Amino acid sequence: MEDRKIRVRFAPSPTGGLHLGGVRTVLYNYLFARQQQGTFVLRIEDTDQSRYVPGAEEYIYKCLAWCGLLPDESPLKPGAYGPYRQSERKPLYLKYAEQLIARQQAYYAFDTAEELDKMRSYFKTEENPSPQYDRHTRMNMKNSLVLTEAETQQLIHSNTPYVIRIKMPENEIISFTDMVHGEVSFNSSLVDDKVLLKADGMPTYHLAVVVDDFLMKITHAFRGEEWLSSAPVHILLWKYLFGLEWMPQWAHLPLILGPHGKLSKRDGAKYGFPVFAMNWTDPKTNELTEGFYEKGFLPEAFINQLAVLGWNDGSEQELFDINELIAKFSLDRVHTSGAKFDFEKAKWFNQEWIKKLSVSQLRIPIKQIFEDKGIAIQDEDAFDSIIELVKDRCTLLPDFYIQASYFFKKPEQWDVASVKPKWNLEKSEFFNALIKKMNDLPHWEMHEIENIFKSLATEKNIKAGELQLPFRVMLVGGKFGPAVFMIAEKIGKDETIGRVSAALNIFNA
């Protein structure tokens, strides 16, 4: 048991966007697998045909690829334990359900949806708003526990739809040791008779997760804490079907919360931050939910923040690359309590990673942004130096466009308001004279430009400082950016002169 090869899995259901919590679960799986020289498998939990969403599975691969968290085994890259889509494993599950029935650990139930509703509303009281299908109610229902063997067989043979439910034992303490929560226990009397096999022959999550984790030899199972309350069902199933000694070690990860509790797509829309890894468009409603990728996050930053949202190494370090995470990650330092996602901090992580990465690593995504905006980059070396010049001012990737587009085209508008109040004839004349001086300048180089600028200012008896701001606004459009004379050097003599005279017309108007 102890020397089994480590195998972990991420098992999403392809029903929509991949949210923060999902990515973090992938990440912890990935880190653990890499650290332990194990195998990371991706299994698609598509047992609910009514929730099938076209494109969702491809989307998951895309997100994992962007994050750099690719699985070792998946539907696209099958290993020895396929198929990796539960819908394709359908024939596997029935025999396990029947085995449970044979041992009276499960039973057939023929209740229709209407009959279930009826039962629930009949037993519903103020104290018990949601009655369960359990030891209190099951003997009032239509199932093989109350029907005779002959009646049951008759119903099955006449193709009456049925499900198979687990028969929860009475008053048994079910406990296990969770890798993050420690000892957790439940009383079986309080757990309902969960459906294991649906009327369409598909297993529910409860059966599928146990059967597949066994068949795929999963050793450690990470999932969100929302699954903790159904853990007793899974544990019982392991005990009945395969033996507890083969059960993976569970780790129920704390939830990632939004500003007001559970993180929802709504929060993202409402507070202006993404909740999905990448843009997701619901094919039915056409509704678009923004992703971190499109928002301009670096995968390194995204992963880094998710890693430390619920885990830390005990030191003051906050910035980790993937290799450090692989080396340092440990389940016993994963928190037990949920954490609110803080978009401000997310931006900080991105900014830090922009500073951390080399220009050549940054170039590709930034170049893409410029090209999407219609600015073709021919000279990559020049582009690199511009990236270097402005990177301290950027927190999200699109900021590079805002901070550097004026190197490639003249400003679309000028921040006239910050110039106008102090604008006068003398200043206007200064710039006219400056145009001439610049024109005559043989070496177009920042210090030389600065020299003529300052000596002209002295000559005209105006403080150079008061002229630099208008000059800046003329060249970049606003009050931002690196040293003005550097900008002038980069955009060139003709362009500088052109922008000064164009702006002069506006300022003098």
Next chain:
RNA sequence: GCCGCGUUGGUCAAGGGGUUAAGACGCCUCCCUUUCACGGAGGAAUCACGGGUUCGAAUCCCGUACGUGGUACCA
């Protein structure tokens, strides 16, 4: 309602019987910078509450409150 899991500044968090209760984000002040940032120096702000145990509790125990998840032929 019932069951599970939680609770250290606004947020992320370290600390797990004796600490001036780290650090980070955000916020504020100042320095640097005749732009915006970066950077630097400071500041405000925390152990949910009530009982125990103990010489001593943020740390251990019990309650309460609050939050959160579950309570589907969804995962």
